[in-house]
Amino acid sequence: MIRQPVSTGTRWILSAIAIGAMFMAYEAISFRQTQKNPKQTVVPGVTSITTGWQKLTTPNKRGETWLVEDVKATYGRLFLGLGLGIGLSIVVGVAMGAYPWIEALLVPPIAFFAKIPPTAMLAVYFVLFGTKLEMFVAMVGFSVFFTLAQSIYQAAKKDVSDDGVHKAYSLGASSGEVIYEVLWKQILPRVIESIRLQIGPAMVFLIAAEYVVGDVGIGYRIRIQSRILNMDVVYIYLILLGASGLAMEWALTRFRRWLCPWFGE
Amino acid sequence: MRSFYPFLLIAATIMTIGCNSRSTTTDPASSDTKNAKGDAGVKPVFSLAWSEYPSWSVFGVAHEKGLIDGDEGKTGPVEDKWGVDIVLKEADYDTCLAYYGASETDAVCMTNMDTLAPSLSRSSVAFLPTSTSVGADACIATDTADLASLQGKPTYGLEMSVSQYCFERNLELQGKTIADFPFKNMDPGAAAQAMQTGQADIQSIMVWNPFVMQTLRTRDGAKVIFDSSTIPEEIIDMVVIGKDALAREGGDAFVGAVVDTFYQINAMMADPKTADETLVDIGKKFSSLSLEDMKQVVQQTRFYATPQAAIDLFNGETFQTKTMPQVVEFCESHGIVASKPTIGFDDADAQVNFVTKYLKPATSK
Numbered sequence: 001m002i003r004q005p006v007s008t009g010t011r012w013i014l015s016a017i018a019i020g021a022m023f024m025a026y027e028a029i030s031f032r033q034t035q036k037n038p039k040q041t042v043v044p045g046v047t048s049i050t051t052g053w054q055k056l057t058t059p060n061k062r063g064e065t066w067l068v069e070d071v072k073a074t075y076g077r078l079f080l081g082l083g084l085g086i087g088l089s090i091v092v093g094v095a096m097g098a099y100p101w102i103e104a105l106l107v108p109p110i111a112f113f114a115k116i117p118p119t120a121m122l123a124v125y126f127v128l129f130g131t132k133l134e135m136f137v138a139m140v141g142f143s144v145f146f147t148l149a150q151s152i153y154q155a156a157k158k159d160v161s162d163d164g165v166h167k168a169y170s171l172g173a174s175s176g177e178v179i180y181e182v183l184w185k186q187i188l189p190r191v192i193e194s195i196r197l198q199i200g201p202a203m204v205f206l207i208a209a210e211y212v213v214g215d216v217g218i219g220y221r222i223r224i225q226s227r228i229l230n231m232d233v234v235y236i237y238l239i240l241l242g243a244s245g246l247a248m249e250w251a252l253t254r255f256r257r258w259l260c261p262w263f264g265e
Numbered sequence: 266m267r268s269f270y271p272f273l274l275i276a277a278t279i280m281t282i283g284c285n286s287r288s289t290t291t292d293p294a295s296s297d298t299k300n301a302k303g304d305a306g307v308k309p310v311f312s313l314a315w316s317e318y319p320s321w322s323v324f325g326v327a328h329e330k331g332l333i334d335g336d337e338g339k340t341g342p343v344e345d346k347w348g349v350d351i352v353l354k355e356a357d358y359d360t361c362l363a364y365y366g367a368s369e370t371d372a373v374c375m376t377n378m379d380t381l382a383p384s385l386s387r388s389s390v391a392f393l394p395t396s397t398s399v400g401a402d403a404c405i406a407t408d409t410a411d412l413a414s415l416q417g418k419p420t421y422g423l424e425m426s427v428s429q430y431c432f433e434r435n436l437e438l439q440g441k442t443i444a445d446f447p448f449k450n451m452d453p454g455a456a457a458q459a460m461q462t463g464q465a466d467i468q469s470i471m472v473w474n475p476f477v478m479q480t481l482r483t484r485d486g487a488k489v490i491f492d493s494s495t496i497p498e499e500i501i502d503m504v505v506i507g508k509d510a511l512a513r514e515g516g517d518a519f520v521g522a523v524v525d526t527f528y529q530i531n532a533m534m535a536d537p538k539t540a541d542e543t544l545v546d547i548g549k550k551f552s553s554l555s556l557e558d559m560k561q562v563v564q565q566t567r568f569y570a571t572p573q574a575a576i577d578l579f580n581g582e583t584f585q586t587k588t589m590p591q592v593v594e595f596c597e598s599h600g601i602v603a604s605k606p607t608i609g610f611d612d613a614d615a616q617v618n619f620v621t622k623y624l625k626p627a628t629s630k
Binding site for chain 1: 368452501509601
């Protein structure tokens with residue numbers, strides 16, 4: 001029978017097994033590589049995490065620490081881009097959900113651009129926004145904007161019943177009040193969920209852009225260091241990316257539950 | 266307990282994947298069943314990874330002309346002559362480096378400088394210098410700039426690569442302080458594109474061909490501040506094989522076949538009857554450049570067209586006592602290598618060993 005519940009204890013054990021299997025799989029690959037070449041550094045053993053950490057946290061001649069510089073750069077770009085993209089998509093998405101003429105006007109371009117992966121138009125971004133911070137922010141911003149605007153306007157259109165809107169109007173609310181009090185408050189949890197789902201893709205595009213034109217940042221470091229086979233550094237950044245992604249997801253879920261407890265889990 | 270089952274299955278699958286992932290194509294045993302032509306005996310299989318570059322695209326051309334067959338299980342006349350099966354792997358330059366470092370290829374086309382880092386974990390034998398950069402790497406700036414005016418302004422190029430090496434060597438030769446001229450990382454293709462589209466913040470780039478030619482042609486007023494013609498025979502394009510692979514049965518024959526192939530194509534380039542046609546073919550495998558462009562390219566990427574030229578380089582005193590120590594020094598000071606690999610010339614114990622014994626004319630064996 002499906003959906004048979006398991007106890008909390010079993011849950012923990014199974015999670016531990018999965019994590020253990022992950023490490024074992026990694027070690028197995030590392031072992032295979034070591035058999036090919038005993039001195040390999042491509043898939044170093046799990047313990048190499050310490051050497052990688054050392055490289056990342058030891059200040060260089062100019063007193064810069066890779067970890068600090070890269071994290072500042074990458075997450076600075078990410079949050080700026082996310083902030084702009086989210087802000088813009090909320091305004092546009094809600095407007096589209098509220099006014100059918102705006103919807104009719106904007107659906108074709110937004111639906112079209114949402115389907116083009118920003119990495120495919122990297123060159124266009126360079127031409128339009130240069131190769132500095134503006135470009136990274138634009139890349140992240142637009143990568144979330146199109147998809148997010150779509151899901152927000154869908155929510156504003158479908159998740160809010162006409163009844164509710166009409167009731168508010170007949171009780172004397174202005175259009176602005178209906179949008180804020182009825183429409184916005186009802187779709188807020190959906191908006192937060194949609195944002196949560198967009199962080200992953202945004203990171204993909206950011207790392208790709210850093211890979212090509214970054215002179216600092218996680219994508220840049222991964223490219224340069226893997227080129228000279230310093231894979232211990234690379235694996236730490238992979239772990240960091242995974243952990244930070246999980247943390248952001250968790251934070252947004254908590255935020256949604258706190259802000260909209262009526263929405264449920 | 267039934268609910269456990271799927272989980273265990275997944276866990277078991279993950280572990281199986283981990284242990285059984287594809288065996289390398291370089292395993293001689295794996296070619297047993299694949300010898301398509303069915304000729305006498307099984308030829309040992311060796312792989313060569315190459316990326317588009319004038320003197321490396323030669324191998325792609327050799328495949329197209331049928332001298333060798335780059336597919337596994339198929340052989341061309343040169344392979345038959347030497348009794349090996351050469352598998353060509355074409356990839357991006359960085360990917361080739363990754364293949365070599367991960368022992369996913371036996372031999373690879375790379376520069377003398379990029380050989381150092383992988384050699385720390387995989388002892389390498391450089392057996393064939395193919396060309397040297399004499400102008401193929403250049404620092405290009407927009408109209409008003411000269412070297413003095415570049416001071417304090419960033420130059421964009423691939424960090425920790427021959428670009429940065431060439432950049433700093435030229436500053437050194439001109440008596441400048443390297444710290445006054447910041448070098449910032451950017452993919453060469455992106456840097457060239459940024460300059461070609463006239464981005465205000467990119468005033469100076471350090472890139473290699475075809476980007477040098479492309480940028481000079483596309484951007485009005487772009488000019489070469491300096492290039493690698495000031496440091497001939499310092500940036501060497503070559504073919505390198507892992508010591509482990511060379512030691513395998515058929516290793517010597519494989520190296521011989523690669524050298525043979527290279528000089529056969531060079532002979533075609535030297536023969537007036539076939540020269541243009543061969544250049545056009547190479548051009549097709551190097552950014553689709555035309556004959557005219559290729560004529561310029563081979564000036565800036567000077568081929569070591571004969572075994573003697575190659576031997577003279579590897580045995581040369583400048584190369585052994587000045588160039589290589591200098592390159593090693595650069596790599597260590599820039600964090601490209603954590604420690605200096607040992608460099609040797611016909612020295613089997615060295616981590617990077619330059620050997621000349623395979624450098625024989627194409628016709629002999």
